[in-house]
Amino acid sequence: MKKYGKKYVEASKNVDKTKVYNLEDAIKLVKTTSTTKFDSTVEVALKLNIDSKKTDQQLKGSLSLPHGTGKTKTVLVIAKGAFAEEAKTAGADFVGDKDMIDKIKNENWFGFDVVVATPDMMPEVGKIGNILGPRNLMPNPKTGTVTTKVGDTVKDIKKGMVTYKNDKFGNVHTVIGKVSFDESKLLENLQYVVTTIAKVKPSTVKGAFIENITISTTMGPGIKVDKNSFDI
Numbered sequence: 001m002k003k004y005g006k007k008y009v010e011a012s013k014n015v016d017k018t019k020v021y022n023l024e025d026a027i028k029l030v031k032t033t034s035t036t037k038f039d040s041t042v043e044v045a046l047k048l049n050i051d052s053k054k055t056d057q058q059l060k061g062s063l064s065l066p067h068g069t070g071k072t073k074t075v076l077v078i079a080k081g082a083f084a085e086e087a088k089t090a091g092a093d094f095v096g097d098k099d100m101i102d103k104i105k106n107e108n109w110f111g112f113d114v115v116v117a118t119p120d121m122m123p124e125v126g127k128i129g130n131i132l133g134p135r136n137l138m139p140n141p142k143t144g145t146v147t148t149k150v151g152d153t154v155k156d157i158k159k160g161m162v163t164y165k166n167d168k169f170g171n172v173h174t175v176i177g178k179v180s181f182d183e184s185k186l187l188e189n190l191q192y193v194v195t196t197i198a199k200v201k202p203s204t205v206k207g208a209f210i211e212n213i214t215i216s217t218t219m220g221p222g223i224k225v226d227k228n229s230f231d232i
Contacts, residue, residue: 005035005219007035007219008035008219008220008221010035011032011033011034011035011220011221012033012221014029014032014033015029015033015221015222015223019224020224020225020226021223021224021225021226022225022226022229023187023190023191023225023226023229023230024183024187024229026215026223026224026225026226026229027183027186027187027190027215028183029223030042030179030186030215030216030217030220030223031179031183031186033216033217033220033221033223034179034217034218034220035217035219035220036217036218036219039070039178039179039180040178040179040217040218040219040220041069041070041071041175041177041178041179041217041218042175042176042177042178042179042181042186042215042216042217043173043174043175043176043215043216043217043218044173044174044176044190044193044194044213044214044215045171045172045173045213045214045215045216045222046171046172046173046193046194046197046210046212046213047169047170047171047210047211047212047213047214048166048170048171048172048197048209048210048211049170049205049207049208049209049210049211050166050170050202050205050209051170052166052167052168052169052170054204056202056203056204057202057204057205058166059164059165059166059172059197059200059202060140060142060143060163060164060165060166061142061143061144061163061164061200062142062143062144062145062161062162062163062164063161063162063164063174063192063193063196064156064159064160064161064162065160065161065162065175065176065177065189065192065193066160066185066188066189066192067160067177067181067185067188067189068159068160068177069160069162069175069176069177069178070177070178070180070181071178072158073113073114073157073158074093074094074111074112074113074114075091075092075093075094075112075113075114075115075116075154075157075158076092076093076094076095076100076112076114076115076116077092077094077095077096077115077116077117077150077154078096078097078100078101078115078116078117078118078121078124078125078139079095079097079116079117079118079121079150080097080118080120080121083118083148083150084096084097086150086151087116087150087151087154089151090150090151090152090154090155090158091154091155091158092116092150092154093112094111094112097121097124098124101124101125101127101128104128104131104132105127105128105131110135110137112137114137114145114157115132115137115138115139115145116139116145116146116147116150116153116154116157117139117145117146118146118147118148118150119146119147119148122139122146125138125139136165143163144156144161145163162174162175164197172197174193176189176190176193176215177189179217190215190225191230191231194210194213194230194232195230195231195232197210198210198230198232210227210232212224212227213225213227213230
């Protein structure tokens, strides 16, 4: 049986596990159940009515939160020529082509949070797929990180673009901000995530798509949110 720390146990006393909270009450509660000394991340988990074994029901994509994530991500762009210059102008932290690929391969370098690549560079990037893949850093067209619009993508990531992907149990987890965010910003970010995911319901899924919604802070207790609080 899993053991929880004293702070978690104390925070959990404020959460009624049998209750489904409306959106506003859930946001208020999640801000008071943080158990860390640092500014905790607030996350949402959506349990979806999908069969993750079926390729046509797997979800993978990206979205830009209205109020960002509270963290500025370090972006590596693998591109050449004009695309590389565009990435630098847009504020990419690292820009290169084969030199960056070699640096990752030979130096085990991971001084970045996101990798963006142009389509022409993907054959080279694919050679280190065994290194990037397990760390969830491999560029992918579905998440918008394989693109010719490198400037816009870098700006979106810097502003708060996050990626999502369902796990084998049909859950999607993503960030909606920080505990220090105003309630209104957390609320709007959460609404945006839920409504965005609702719109990508696979055509082969019958019945309700989103089964339940839970929010929590880093190392904090889960708080169930009423689906009826959203326009989905």
